[in-house]
Amino acid sequence: MSSTPGLKRKLAESRQEPTAKRHHLHGYDPQSPWLHGSPTGIWRTRGNPDVQHAMPLSNMVSAVQDLIDPDFDPLTAMLDDEPRFLKPLPARIAPEDLEFLRFRGALSLPESGLRDELLRCYIQWVHSFMPVLNLQEFLRCVAENDPEGNVSILLFQAVMFVGTAFVDLKHLQDAGYSTRKSARNAFFTRLRLLYSLDCEEDRIEILQTLLLMTYWSDSENSPQRDIWDWIGVCNTQAQSIGLNKDPASGEIDIKTRRLRSRLWWCLYSRDRLIAMGMRRPLQVNDGTSSVPMLKLDDFDFEPFSPYVVSKFYCRQLQDVSHQKRLATMFIEKVKLCQCIGRVLFAQYTPSQRQFGATDRTTVTLIPRQASDSEFARCGQKLDSWLSALPKDAQFIPKSGNNFHDGEDVLLLHGAMLRMLYHATSSALHRPWTSASKDQSKLRTDWRNAARAKMNDAAAGITHIIQGLNHLNLTRFLPQSGVTVILPAAVAHLTNTMSDDPAVRETSVDNFHRCIRVLHCLKDIYPAAGEEFANIEAAIKMQAGASSTFFQVMEYNLDAPATSLATRKPSNANSISQAQPHPPVSVTETPRPQARASSTQENMHQRTPSVASTHEPAPPLFPNDFDQYMDLGIIDNNPFNFLSIDIDSFPDIQTPSQSNKTQ
Structure with missing residues (x-):
């Protein structure tokens, strides 16, 4: 036939x-x-x-x-x-x-x-x-x-x-x-x-x-x-x-x-x-x-x-009370997503990279600087969400050694809420960190303040990720876990080029923490593997730019997480009411900066340092994983930033992709 x-x-x-x-x-x-x-x-x-049904044979x-x-x-x-x-x-x-x-x-x-x-x-x-x-x-x-x-x-x-x-x-x-x-x-x-x-x-x-x-x-x-x-x-x-x-x-x-x-x-x-x-x-x-x-x-x-x-x-x-706490966390996530939508609409605009290509989606969002009033509204909405966050959505177990049944689920949900907040704050401030033709003191101070906010967000995300890793919970992250880890990894990679040796060392360590989690999530979410490959490609493109890049590449992807048996006792008995950051006033609308034409140009671009008068923000969620990690928010350190364009990542070909096109 x-x-x-x-x-x-x-x-x-x-x-x-x-x-x-x-x-x-x-x-x-x-x-x-x-x-x-x-x-x-x-x-x-x-x-x-098409096959006649039959009962099992009686002798069988x-x-x-x-x-x-x-x-x-x-x-x-x-x-x-x-x-x-x-x-x-x-x-x-x-x-x-x-x-x-x-x-x-x-x-x-x-x-x-x-x-x-x-x-x-x-x-x-x-x-x-x-x-x-x-x-x-x-x-x-x-x-x-x-x-x-x-x-x-x-x-x-x-x-x-x-x-x-x-x-x-x-x-x-x-x-x-x-x-x-x-x-x-x-x-x-x-x-x-x-x-x-x-x-x-x-x-x-x-x-x-x-x-x-x-x-x-x-x-x-x-x-x-x-x-x-x-x-x-x-x-x-x-x-x-x-x-x-x-x-x-x-x-x-x-x-x-x-x-x-x-x-x-x-x-x-x-x-x-x-x-x-x-x-x-x-x-x-x-x-x-x-x-x-x-x-x-x-x-x-x-x-x-x-x-x-x-x-x-x-x-x-x-446990109905358990169900209600999880529902409360989901409701708060939806409210935070309203803030995310407003930030993306106000601070980013669609752009067609590789215009004319028809074998894949080419539309992407690129940063743009909205008016200072719209920026302030986005910031106020985000701060309002944080200040109104109910205690049921701020869960930290009484003991880091002995979770009660189901507390790991509550902990992971609470951690994701906090990381999403940090990632949204990073997305809000990112368009204001680019270099501008306006070199006035006001513009420079504002740019430095925005960079400081992004560093606060990156440190907060890494702090939580390290805690989850010590509790062996990172493998249960939802796909949005990749979303929150990426901006933190890029921020730490940027800071590896600081003129301050202490900042470089801390940034390399924090970058390794983020990249290891991305690597562990590769088998679960292909997006984690793609972002991992993009970051590696961005680093390798800079061979010879600085010896720091060789240090950055020396991460141990097989480093085991701290076992449950070696957890230190938790001192996180409760969470006090978190307070939002005070809004930064902007009296002048900076002119938007044209985006660099390539990742190579961006990686070599030097921008002004953060003002040494920057005061660290108070911790958003006190006692979060403090028993697992000694990671403070970087402050009072002069940075020379290496600008890495996160939007150019989809354009970077990994070695496997390059072979396919040859």
Whole structure:
């Protein structure tokens, strides 16, 4: 029988999955029951509709019972493990498409042990950062294997995919994957195939899936679509079902109303964080939305059933106060994202780098200097957020040695909030640090003050990162962790060229701290690997510029984090109310500085030093990880800044990229 070359290629690709991995997967055919004669709608499980269903041979059943346990029922055991909670695929999907999905593994689910671990990791490390599910109902259907659960296979595969970022690597290796990155790529490929073949019709579930898909972007294997593109698709889906409108205006039940509100603000916050991280324009327009700001009433707070708790045990499933603290942190993150949006809109403008290229996205954001009044408004909004931050969002455990169950999750959330604040402050002040033709004392003082703010932000981020690293929590950072680490790493790299030896040494150490975390996140988030390669390329381009660059490159990527057993006792019993920085007044609008034409020019550009009269800002969050790291904010040190253009990073070719173009 003849076959098209395309089908042959697809079938060949499907055979590349490791044997061990295939043996640990459950097939899924939602269009026919697994056992012949079972009532339609009761078991929606695997099977081939072209193969006659048959009961296990009676002699095989007898042999199993004799050898294992007279009371053992293999049929019941198989049914218990079979995913009966999935709803049927749309009947319109062509048989050849279904066959293709089977060959590519898109209808395959992890075996129950791995499935439960992936779900547990989703609950702990993903859902509270982006609460896109009605988690109670979702987990109930899976835990009870409810035949009437009607869980979308598209959405379920999305949950499995994001869980691969945080599950213990041993579980993935037992399933046949050599690395976490290969596992995540395989799970994402299944997910994207299901999405591409329109295997789901409900737009809410499509939107939930797309938001979870923003946890992966691989420019090497998928150059035509990155997470910024997925956010654009999410925005279109949301607008098409009126998700940007106040859900209270419609006649819908309370759970659906809550879900719609959370989904809108999940989309909004992801848009802001991705725009800041990728230096791309915003896509979600505030002006088109009438959805009220999130409040605790928009979350479902209730203990989960005992069976769900026993199956996916973690603190937030049984402690309502824990759920409320995590919800409070998410609400505060959304409010901070409003500040981020305002900063990006006022202080940055879209630009087309490599104009004319059509094989990738070329639009990027570049700094511009807004009016002093607009800058002041952005700063005031950021300060207001900080001063109003509730205590439930400022969590530090009473002991750094012995976390109570679930405190690590609260700690990581609180740390991410603080780092996002620092990163936003850095983005706010960055456009004002560039050299200007205006060399007046006022302009110079203002530039130095802005640089000092960026150094404060970089020191604050590194301080927290070091604390998380000592607690072995950096591997659980969300993708926005890359967003906050990058500006800190670049600031420290800049300061390695200071004329002060003490500043150089401190900056090199802090740069190494940041770069090690980026390296550790490479297998989880390809963006971390890309930024890591860009920073390395920027450094290597300067060979011979200064001996400091050779010192910068001597980082030990395999340096282990301090083990939990060697943690020093914590003195962080509480957090006092943080106070915002006093606003810096600007009485004159500096003229914008034209951007350098290349990274090479920027790396050699020297700019005036920070005034020695700069007073260090008070700590924003007292006692944050002070027991793990002796890192003070750099102050009263004369800097000679080496200007590094962070926006030029996407233009730098890594060695692997250069080979591809030759």
